Amino acid sequence: MCGRYVSTRSPQDLTRLFDVTDWRPEEVLAPNWNVAPTDDVYAVLDRSPRKGGDGASVLRELRPLRWGLVPSWAKDPKIGSRMINARVETVHEKPAYRRAFAQRRCLLPADGFYEWVQSRTEKAGKARKQPYYIRPADGQVMALAGLYEYWRNPEVEPEDDTAAWLMTCTVITTEATDAAGRVHPRMPLALTPDHYDAWLDPRHEDTGDLRALLSRPADGDLDVRPVSTAVNSVRNNGPHLLDEVTP
Secondary structure (H helix, E strand, O other): OEEEEEOOHHHHHHHHHHOOOHHHEOOOOOOEEOOOOOEEEEEEEEOOOOOOOOOOOOEEEEEEEEEOOOOOOOOHHHHHHHHEEEEEEOOOOOOOOOOHHHOOOEEEEOEEEEEEEEOOOOOOEEEEEEEEEEEEOOOEEEEEEEEEEEEOOOOOOOOHHHHHEEEEEEEEEOOOOOOOHHHOOOEEEOOOOOHHHHOOOOOOOOOOHHHOOOOOOHHHHHEEEEOOOHHEEEEOOOHHHEEEEHH
16 A cells, blocks of 8 residues: 655646646645555646637646545545555446546655565564655656546535545555555555556546556656655654665
8 A cells, every 4th residue: 555655846846747737735744754545645636627619728736635535425434544545456437436436536745755665573473563654766756647536526606616625536446566666565556657648538447558558656666765754653753764774
């Protein structure tokens, strides 16, 4: 799974890297070296203006979304904390994800992600989790494949009040077969720049074609390093979390 990741690129960098045409400066997020479920994260998505009609141009937006997808039919938005990942093997079939997979796909920019290996210490066989930081060896941004969804808060009126709507997202994962697989059996999926347009296009609904666009981050050319257990706590943040340690 992908349970924590790193996202420190500025919105100016992201708008350039992903050809974003619509970004709101008041929605800026601080760099985050320990992105955790329910955090707000940057997402790149293509949307048509609500009042633009069928012929309106699609805008590429950079928006902050809450990590942990809340389906439109959910009774309680807290369900999102359990829906941070969607398995590529079933994402097009599961009721919580299939509509979003067909119509509401996004890219989640990341510098890298964390995974953990559980081991036992010599003292009384106590179990501990050793975190590893995994990133593209060339340092390029990762475009994690994601889905997004809208949830209507029934307690807020009127409907056009921005507080009435919650936008959330999830990361699509697959079986890990490369360097990441030596750390954890699952890993996030990513897209290469030549597939961004097809993935984000809301009119593209062929599930077979869409799944074929997904690939391993950096085509498997990943740098894996052990890092401090400080990352285990969501209260810790900062670039020091990426420093390599002796496990």
